[in-house]
Amino acid sequence: MNYISVENVSRSFGERVLFDNISLGINEGQKIGFVAKNGFGKTSLLDIIIGKEQPNTGSVNRRNDLRMAFLLQEPDLNPNSTIEEIILASDIPTIKIIANYEKALQNMEDADKYQAAFDAMDSSNAWDFETKYKQILSKLKLDDLSQKVENLSGGQKKRIAMAIALLSDPQLLIMDEPTNHLDLEMIEWLEEYFKQENYTILMVTHDRYFLDRVCNEIIELDNGKLYTYKGNYSYYVEKKQERLEVEQTTQEKAQQLYKKELQWMRRQPKARTTKSKSRIDDFYTIKEAAHNRRKDHKIELEINMERLGTKVIELHKISKSFPGKKLIDNFSYNFIKGERIGIIGKNGTGKSTFLNMITGNLLPDSGKVVKGETVKIGYYTQGGIDIKPGQKVIDVIKEYGEYIPLNKGKIISASQLLERFMFDSKKKHDFVEKLSGGERKRLYLCTVLIQNPNFLILDEPTNDLDIPTLNILENFLMDFPGCLMVVSHDRYFMDKIVDHLFVFNQSGTITDFPGNYSDFRAYVGNTDLALDKEDTAPSEKVITQKPVEKKTIEKTGPTREQQKELSRLENSIKKLEEQRVKLQESFLDTSLAPEQLAENSIKLDQLKADLEEREMEWLELTESIG
Numbered sequence: 001m002n003y004i005s006v007e008n009v010s011r012s013f014g015e016r017v018l019f020d021n022i023s024l025g026i027n028e029g030q031k032i033g034f035v036a037k038n039g040f041g042k043t044s045l046l047d048i049i050i051g052k053e054q055p056n057t058g059s060v061n062r063r064n065d066l067r068m069a070f071l072l073q074e075p076d077l078n079p080n081s082t083i084e085e086i087i088l089a090s091d092i093p094t095i096k097i098i099a100n101y102e103k104a105l106q107n108m109e110d111a112d113k114y115q116a117a118f119d120a121m122d123s124s125n126a127w128d129f130e131t132k133y134k135q136i137l138s139k140l141k142l143d144d145l146s147q148k149v150e151n152l153s154g155g156q157k158k159r160i161a162m163a164i165a166l167l168s169d170p171q172l173l174i175m176d177e178p179t180n181h182l183d184l185e186m187i188e189w190l191e192e193y194f195k196q197e198n199y200t201i202l203m204v205t206h207d208r209y210f211l212d213r214v215c216n217e218i219i220e221l222d223n224g225k226l227y228t229y230k231g232n233y234s235y236y237v238e239k240k241q242e243r244l245e246v247e248q249t250t251q252e253k254a255q256q257l258y259k260k261e262l263q264w265m266r267r268q269p270k271a272r273t274t275k276s277k278s279r280i281d282d283f284y285t286i287k288e289a290a291h292n293r294r295k296d297h298k299i300e301l302e303i304n305m306e307r308l309g310t311k312v313i314e315l316h317k318i319s320k321s322f323p324g325k326k327l328i329d330n331f332s333y334n335f336i337k338g339e340r341i342g343i344i345g346k347n348g349t350g351k352s353t354f355l356n357m358i359t360g361n362l363l364p365d366s367g368k369v370v371k372g373e374t375v376k377i378g379y380y381t382q383g384g385i386d387i388k389p390g391q392k393v394i395d396v397i398k399e400y401g402e403y404i405p406l407n408k409g410k411i412i413s414a415s416q417l418l419e420r421f422m423f424d425s426k427k428k429h430d431f432v433e434k435l436s437g438g439e440r441k442r443l444y445l446c447t448v449l450i451q452n453p454n455f456l457i458l459d460e461p462t463n464d465l466d467i468p469t470l471n472i473l474e475n476f477l478m479d480f481p482g483c484l485m486v487v488s489h490d491r492y493f494m495d496k497i498v499d500h501l502f503v504f505n506q507s508g509t510i511t512d513f514p515g516n517y518s519d520f521r522a523y524v525g526n527t528d529l530a531l532d533k534e535d536t537a538p539s540e541k542v543i544t545q546k547p548v549e550k551k552t553i554e555k556t557g558p559t560r561e562q563q564k565e566l567s568r569l570e571n572s573i574k575k576l577e578e579q580r581v582k583l584q585e586s587f588l589d590t591s592l593a594p595e596q597l598a599e600n601s602i603k604l605d606q607l608k609a610d611l612e613e614r615e616m617e618w619l620e621l622t623e624s625i626g
Contacts, residue, residue: 001028003066003172003200004049009058011044018044021058022226024219026172031194031201033211033233036221037422038438038466042204043176045221049202050174069170073177073437075161077149083160084145090164094129097121101130136163139189155181155347166193175203179210180463183347184489184517206467208233208492305482308337308454311372312483313358318367319508320353327353329508330367335455335483336574338581342494342517343487345504351487354504355379355457358485378453382460385444387432393418394428396443397450404450421446422469437464445473454482462490481585491517514615562621569618576611583607 006024010017018041026032026049036042047053048060050070062068077086088099097120104110104117121127137143140159149157158181165173179187187210194201194214205211211218211233218229218236227243229236312335320328327350343351356362357369359379385396397414404412412420418428421442427435435443441464448456456477462470470493477484477497488494494517501513501520513520583604 001063002026003028003063005061006045006049007059007061009045009048009055009060011041011048011053011055017224019221019224019226022221022224023058024049024226026200026202028171028200029198030217031199031215032203033215033218033236034202034204034221035211035218035236035467037468038436038442038464040221040223042221043436046174046176046202046204067169067171069165069168069173071161071165071173071175071178073180074154075157077157077160079148079150081149082146083142083149083152086149086160087145087164087167090168092164092168094124094126095133095167097124097126098130098133101126133167136166139193140186153181158182159186162190170199172200172202175201175205177205177464178203179205179207179489182489184344184491185346187489187491206462206465206470207490208467208470305454305480306374306376306452308482309372309374310337311370312337312339312375313372313455314370315358316368316370318357318364318369320350320357320362320364321508326508328357328364328510331510332367333512336577336581337483338481338584339577340477340484340497340499341486342498342501343485343504344494344501344517344520346506349504349506350508351504352382352459354502354510355459355485355487359457375455376451376453377455377457378448378451380445380448380456380458380461382463385432385440385447387440389433391432392429393423393432393435393443396432396447400447400450405452417446417450438466438469441465442469456480456482456484458484458486458488460488461486462488462493514618562624566618566621569614569621573611573614573618576607576614580604580607580611 002025004024004026006022006026008021008023010020010022012018012020022045034042034046044053048055050068051060051062078089081089084099087095097117101117101121104114108114121130137145140163142156142159142163147156149160152160162178162182165175178190182190187207191210191213201214203215213232215232216230218231218233220227220229220236220240227240229239231239314335315331315333317330317332318328319326319330325348343354345351353362357364359377360369360371394414397418400414402414404414404417406412415428423439423443427439432440432443441461445461461473465473470490474493474496484497486494486498498516500515501517503511503513503520505511513523515523583600586600
């Protein structure tokens, strides 16, 4: 059954054409992921589909009785209303019936009112819906419905809008960045929910695991054309690469034919026959194909980085609490060169507080943070760039200098640097307030990186960035030789760039887990994460052991032999980590002979294997100690 038909639509702003003469059908049962670079027309096409904008040409036909729900990137909610009032005002009749029934339960003395509410629940078959209603509110952590919207965070507002969209029982659900501001537990619940429920979905998201696990079709808007891939995100990546290879071959053939026809054109006399004129027309068609180069700009992030000394950052028994909440309790850690740490935990467990203590923006209640003399921190915060009225994009970069130092003594102008961050000549001279959300984040990232940090902290860097920019950022971070610490709900991003995790618990404890996010999920299983539960005792672990069929014995702590072995393994792991970093840094030395580089590569592989073995021994020992 067809829900929406988009036929030959075009959209342009002045001379800038976003897309021209594209068509799309949305049918029952499809779960479509919509991907494109920032600024290529994703939002405009989405607005045309939902009727918020009109196309310059073409039409959109919607089924008359179609029930649609829209989840916008930034929900527009009345700040003076409570959560309950917002939900009740959502025009979902069954919710009003449930609300009346729950009020009647609180006043059982009024038997007539209670009976009327009970009968309304029966006649509208609202009992099953009530279960769904409570489950969705619970999973989205909307427990206190009396809270006013003006006191809520952006994430809480997004969750209210998500709840309303899901509860409206739509046939077609259209979502713009549904996973932004959701924690990992909610994202994984949402994935399972969409697998079970019979929704037809069209969504824009940069969350590649979410696309992979939810969608059965991907559409891509690329250089004004729409491409369809009948599969999930992994299938799309594979088939897109095949398409690009075919396009490159076709372009090369067109260029060869163009050169041949150009020679023929130059040999022609002024008076041409009809046959010649036909060939001349073909020539201009060939010329257009030959010059139709793909506009793929790649960010080449080769910013110079100040060298880190032996001492990086040391955390000595730091603690931090706020009234009624202990966030960080007696945590110690010594960072070493080349570390790549991911930070995970529920919203409100102290992740941003932890980063602010490391950067010196916030002092711990007890303990101390010691920073090495050579450490230069680059801090990418969730707040984003501070927009100054009337400031142009080029002026933002020029605040850091007309020229920026690169590796190997090279320099680059502020204008050239913006081009590498995919800002074309026109965009460079646009006012910052005219940029899209993703473009502002890209500009902000640029300002952080050009300051040459050697300790890079990224707090939710993937929000609002398009997938092509994410891929390029990941490639840069893979080669970044300094220390890297990342807070992100993007599991694909975390899996690709981090080596181990700091797992934040509600009790204030932090566990150092030796692996990426997928390793962690495989370890704790698919049930509720232990890190999501309030600790009832100080000794309770973030990562819980699986039950074994043995007699329960009272633990008295590690034995002296276990303590010695634990200390030996930790020292061994630390030395192996230091050796790994040195070997990795050796690949940056241009004076080394190819034979030496090959030998170092073999050593690095062996060292990684030894390190993995020691880490597994450490993990098994800590499990046995309990």
